[in-house]
Amino acid sequence: MKSENFKRFELKPFLIEALDAQGFTLPTEIQERLIPAIRNGRDVIGQSQTGTGKTLSFLLPILDRIDTTKDEVQAVITAPTRELATQLFNELKKLVEHCDEQDQIQAKLLVGGTDRARTIDRLKVQPHIVVGTAGRLADLVEEKALHVYTAKMLVVDEADQMLDMGFIDDVDKVASRMAEDLQMMVFSATIPEKLQPFLKKYMTDPRHVQVDPKRVAATKIEHRIVPLRHREKLSFIVELAQSINPYLAIVFTNTKDEADEVADAMLEAGLNVERLHGGLQPRQRKQVMKQVNDVKVQYLVATDLAARGIDVKGVSHIINYGLPQDLDFYIHRVGRTARAGADGIALTIYDQQDQQAIEKLQKRGIRFTYFDYKKGEWTKLDRAPLGVPGKRKPTRTTTEANPTPAKSSTDPQKRTGGKAKAKPKRVKPAHKKKARFKQAKEAQRQRRVSSKNKK
Known part of the structure; x- marks a missing residue:
């Protein structure tokens, strides 16, 4: 089965070809709900966990909107780590390799840990799309090596992690240099309260799609x-x-x-x-x-x-x-x-x-x-270990916390047909001392009575 279900999004033919090559046939929930909105230029928030297909939900509509006749940056994709940025770039390459030779989309990966001077030299010709870590992108923008003022699309992937790692300020530096009619796409597993000021600064009536974690x-x-x-x-x-x-x-x-x-x-x-x-x-x-x-x-x-x-x-x-x-x-x-x-x-x-x-x-x-x-x-185990929530049988088992073994067949409750014999109450040492004292006093009294009778 070909990617017929993706065709209704009216994506460019090379994207459908790329999806066919990778064996994608059905859009995921987040793709169904966000691809049309992104193609229409709307700000979006995609709240989902790993494995929901969020990467294609923004790569497909972004690539669909790239104008290859303009040699300028049109989209910026940020990620919190080099590994994640590299992974996004590799997914991007799988799609753009199906472009026609005369209509090639140029993309570059910009991350830390690489030769900075060589990177700046490579940017003499501005790519259509850049994928990178927030810190390196902000640095290149500051150096005026990367011209993001022409870009109208910005993706912030793993936004809550960006916030946790202190990179959201770098994203802000990049976003503030981009086009005034900027379309922002934010993807995150959670939307912390501390992220709200950043979102309100750049987003207008975003389409917020949340995929239920229970279904993820x-x-x-x-x-x-x-x-x-x-x-x-x-x-x-x-x-x-x-x-x-x-x-x-x-x-x-x-x-x-x-x-x-x-x-x-x-x-x-x-x-x-x-x-x-x-x-x-x-x-x-x-x-x-x-x-x-x-x-x-x-x-x-x-x-x-x-x-x-x-x-x-x-x-x-x-x-x-x-x-x-x-x-x-x-x-x-x-x-x-x-x-x-x-x-x-x-x-x-x-x-x-x-x-x-x-x-x-x-x-x-x-x-x-x-x-x-x-x-x-x-x-x-047929039940939860001690201390773990779950249904537990009322039997007693040997554990480190409770070394008493389970009841055996000699258990008094079984020998008496279900009724255990009452055990004598344990007498505290002080009570025993009082009892012995009373017994001694009684014995002394008895000896006195016996002695009087003899007389």
Whole structure:
């Protein structure tokens, strides 16, 4: 089946050809709702998680509106990290390579970690579209090497992350130099209150499309909770990683230090692992992503900020070294598996302080199953581990928190047909002392009475 469903958007033929080549047949919800609005020049806010097809929702209508007869910048696309900017640029290239030779759309990737002088030299001929990180774009605009005053379209991808990482001021510097009738397209998993002043400054009556997070989480993901109990966490994550033998697993940590600790431990165990976090040099991060995309890595240990938005194919497992503080990141993490109809497993090491977070995720529609891993074997638990929300049977089992074993067949309740014999009340030591004192006094009285009778 060809991309007949995309044709009703009246996109240019080369875009339909590019979609056919990539096997896209049906628009996603966010594409259905935003492509017409963007083609009509309207400001839009796309609020969605990873894996909803948001990238094509803005690339297709932007490319459709590029006028190749004008050698000037017409669209600017910003991203918070080099990796995400590179990924967007690669998706853009897949589309523009289907342009006619005489009608080529020129695009350039502008990110930090590259030769600045060479970049400025390349901009002597201005491209139609630029994709880049906010800091590098702002720098090139300040140097007057990049002429954005002709551009009428601006995309701010992962806007909440831009805000968290302190890049929204750089985006503001770029946007303020662009055309007065600027069309802004903002895409973000969340719309924080602190982002509102920026949006109000540049947007007029935006079309706000929100994709329900409950529908975003792939239905073919199995969400497993594995209790840490008394085990040493670093050793345990290595055991779990060894047990699954994934095609590709991403192990998520909450900090760069944790990522290094986990990656080092897995390397020491002989696993094929790489790491990805903000502490690496740009060249190192680029090499890691190349190895991952070339299927030369089996385990990738990453932080949320480094990996957010990156689309890596073939992820069979997600392992959470711990739950993220912002639970939206859980959706981002697990959204990297179970792509294109495939199955996926998300493993989360759980401790008792995570109870509230688990409850919140359950209210969002995440269904967890409970497993334990001991002595090289996976065991599915018929109930939630201690401290985890979920249905629990009224039986008692041996746990680290409660070492009392389950009741046996010699249990008094079973021997008496369901009624347990009343146990004698425990007498406190002070009561025993008083009882002995009373007994001694009574014995003394009895001896006195006996002595009088003899007389």
